[in-house]
Amino acid sequence: MFDDEKMKLLYKRMVMARQVEYGIREQHKAGKVRGPVHMCVGQEATGVGACAVLNDDDWVTSTHRGHAHFVGKGLDLNKMVAEMMGKATGYCGGKASHMLIASREKGMLGGCGIVCGALGIGVGYGLAFKMDGSNRVALSFIGDGATNEGMFHEALNMAALWKTNNVIFVEHNMYGLTVRADRHLSVENISDRAVAYGIPGVTIDGNDIIAVIEATQEAVDRARRGEGPTLIEAKTYRVLGFSTGDKGGYQPQEEIDAWTTPEKDPIARYGKYLVDKGICTAEEVDALHAEAQAAVDAAIQFGLDSPYPDPSVLMEGIFA
Amino acid sequence: MSKKFYKDVLREALIEEMERDPNVFLLGEDIEVYGGAFRVTENLDKMFGPWRVMDTPISEGAQTGIAIGAAIAGKRPVLEMMYMDWIGLTIDQMVNQASLLHYVYDGQVTLPFVMRTQGGARASASAQHSKSLEAWFCHIPGIKVISPSTPYDAKGLLKAAIRDNNPVLFIEHKLLYGTRGEVPDEEYVLPIGKADVKREGTDCTVIATSAMVLEALEAAEALAEEGISVEVVDPRTLVPLDKETIRESVEKTNHVVIVHEAWKTGGFGGEIAATIAEEMFDSLDAPIVRLGAKDCPIPYSPALEPLTVPNKDDIIAAVKKTLE
Numbered sequence: 001m002f003d004d005e006k007m008k009l010l011y012k013r014m015v016m017a018r019q020v021e022y023g024i025r026e027q028h029k030a031g032k033v034r035g036p037v038h039m040c041v042g043q044e045a046t047g048v049g050a051c052a053v054l055n056d057d058d059w060v061t062s063t064h065r066g067h068a069h070f071v072g073k074g075l076d077l078n079k080m081v082a083e084m085m086g087k088a089t090g091y092c093g094g095k096a097s098h099m100l101i102a103s104r105e106k107g108m109l110g111g112c113g114i115v116c117g118a119l120g121i122g123v124g125y126g127l128a129f130k131m132d133g134s135n136r137v138a139l140s141f142i143g144d145g146a147t148n149e150g151m152f153h154e155a156l157n158m159a160a161l162w163k164t165n166n167v168i169f170v171e172h173n174m175y176g177l178t179v180r181a182d183r184h185l186s187v188e189n190i191s192d193r194a195v196a197y198g199i200p201g202v203t204i205d206g207n208d209i210i211a212v213i214e215a216t217q218e219a220v221d222r223a224r225r226g227e228g229p230t231l232i233e234a235k236t237y238r239v240l241g242f243s244t245g246d247k248g249g250y251q252p253q254e255e256i257d258a259w260t261t262p263e264k265d266p267i268a269r270y271g272k273y274l275v276d277k278g279i280c281t282a283e284e285v286d287a288l289h290a291e292a293q294a295a296v297d298a299a300i301q302f303g304l305d306s307p308y309p310d311p312s313v314l315m316e317g318i319f320a
Numbered sequence: 321m322s323k324k325f326y327k328d329v330l331r332e333a334l335i336e337e338m339e340r341d342p343n344v345f346l347l348g349e350d351i352e353v354y355g356g357a358f359r360v361t362e363n364l365d366k367m368f369g370p371w372r373v374m375d376t377p378i379s380e381g382a383q384t385g386i387a388i389g390a391a392i393a394g395k396r397p398v399l400e401m402m403y404m405d406w407i408g409l410t411i412d413q414m415v416n417q418a419s420l421l422h423y424v425y426d427g428q429v430t431l432p433f434v435m436r437t438q439g440g441a442r443a444s445a446s447a448q449h450s451k452s453l454e455a456w457f458c459h460i461p462g463i464k465v466i467s468p469s470t471p472y473d474a475k476g477l478l479k480a481a482i483r484d485n486n487p488v489l490f491i492e493h494k495l496l497y498g499t500r501g502e503v504p505d506e507e508y509v510l511p512i513g514k515a516d517v518k519r520e521g522t523d524c525t526v527i528a529t530s531a532m533v534l535e536a537l538e539a540a541e542a543l544a545e546e547g548i549s550v551e552v553v554d555p556r557t558l559v560p561l562d563k564e565t566i567r568e569s570v571e572k573t574n575h576v577v578i579v580h581e582a583w584k585t586g587g588f589g590g591e592i593a594a595t596i597a598e599e600m601f602d603s604l605d606a607p608i609v610r611l612g613a614k615d616c617p618i619p620y621s622p623a624l625e626p627l628t629v630p631n632k633d634d635i636i637a638a639v640k641k642t643l644e
Binding site for chain 2: 059091092093095096100102103104109110112113114117118119120121122123124125126127128129131132138150151154155157158161317318319320
């Protein structure tokens with residue numbers, strides 16, 4: 001799959017994605033991060049695993065719940081956290097928020113706060129890559145709720161019709177806003193919807209990073225060969241609710257408990273995998289965890305220490 | 321100079337820009353094999369080949385998203401939105417993506433993307449194919465809005481729009497495609513954000529957009545016979561708005577009539593009137609008069625449709641009213 005160093009890096013990234021959210025949650029309570037923040041605790045395998053097979057010049061469109069995508073694509077934690085705090089040192093100078101983080105250098109273009117709002121844009125990337133005769137790929141993350149948007153169907157039809165260089169990666173985390181999937185989806189498996197567009201659709205265990213990597217690799221290879229898009233549905237679970245503004249009460253505790261056991265939790269599972277495969281000792285896994293936590297702590301401090309943007313930038317950059 | 325049709329010079333502008341820059345490509349409904357509902361893209365598929373002129377499925381939202389994505393990825397898409405009435409299907413992409421990504425991504429992306437569309441009534445196209453919805457987009461920071469009334473302006477401004485690195489809504493008019501006007505034989509590009517005085521005068525300024533410029537010019541001609549000298553100002557681009565040309569005219573005539581085909585309530589004429597009232601009030605000798613469509617859906621019947629949008633006679637009456 002990957003060499004041992006990269007396999008370890010992916011573990012570290014999963015922990016960074018999770019711990020940065022817990023760190024941000026603390027800062028949110030302290031008023032240093034504002035507005036609604038959408039956490040992806042429990043969904044680290046999808047973002048980190050899918051991005052692991054991409055290059056910097058492969059472009060990703062994200063969602064409102066993109067922290068694991070950003071970390072997975074190799075974005076700098078300091079600049080991510082600074083952006084979440086609205087600081088001048090953030091990826092977008094503090095203009096974006098956690099929802100709209102972008103890094104052209106790393107091929108993260110980018111976060112999107114409108115459900116399914118970036119899928120058409122992602123297909124536009126894939127179309128442009130195809131027009132250029134390039135084997136670059138655009139991967140678009142969307143959630144289960146997004147597959148009920150008109151844009152999902154319009155964009156998939158065109159991507160399939162023109163065989164654009166795209167991968168559509170659905171993180172099916174069981175809830176759209178506060179509504180459970182069986183109350184908003186007409187199908188049990190979203191991958192079934194691929195049939196309507198004549199493209200491959202697969203359902204995988206989204207809490208198993210190995211399954212995520214394998215499925216994404218196959219889809220990316222297909223797109224690089226010019227054979228068109230693939231729909232991947234990764235079943236996972238949104239542990240912390242819709243956002244920091246979520247009052248909860250609709251996700252049964254038994255359900256949360258069942259998804260957060262060591263056998264289901266994506267980080268615990270991958271840690272065990274690394275040990276079982278002899279890639280790491282248990283102590284080394286702990287050390288990776290500690291390194292990730294240290295990076296998160298440093299990023300939070302970097303964000304806190306960074307200046308806010310100067311008021312003079314308010315009216316700058318409206319037009320190119 | 322040669323006398324040419326509005327629709328033909330739009331086509332010339334597309335050809336010239338596509339020849340100049342291989343990143344320019346066209347997408348939209350009916351534009352490839354059929355050549356466009358208004359014949360603007362006729363035979364361009366044969367001239368430029370695959371991937372340069374693309375028929376799309378009837379999926380206006382995703383067309384817009386795809387154009388935005390292609391623009392960010394280095395292309396210069398020109399999307400034809402056949403009727404402006406359908407632009408509601410694109411609004412999320414225009415308002416939540418195209419208009420703001422350059423700003424919120426802090427300059428990491430640019431969006432050289434043109435949406436060509438056409439609006440306007442008086443073609444018996446009924447309530448869902450006759451509207452003028454430019455105000456929706458003028459309201460949104462980050463989108464340029466162009467509305468040319470003559471072949472000369474249409475060609476020069478379409479070329480400018482394609483070369484611009486921002487999202488541009490380029491609004492044509494279904495009744496203007498068949499109009500003719502003088503157009504230079506040599507290449508030219510017009511500046512975005514510069515109004516044009518279509519007729520000079522001293523008594524009253526009529527600020528008119530799109531097809532209403534033609535009505536205003538006819539009104540001015542008729543009023544001249546009565547000894548009233550009307551200056552017709554065509555903003556040509558609504559965003560950015562050339563306030564200076566408007567100011568010069570208002571300072572000269574001290575009287576203002578604003579006319580457009582969009583509904584009067586919430587129409588862009590209100591913005592122009594407010595700007596004049598805020599910034600040029602001392603130059604006014606009389607209240608501003610606004611003319612727009614009556615606030616009703618555009619009806620089909622030939623007995624009703626002509627009553628909805630302003631015409632030459634309405635403009636004549638408005639000028640006389642402000643000069644009273």
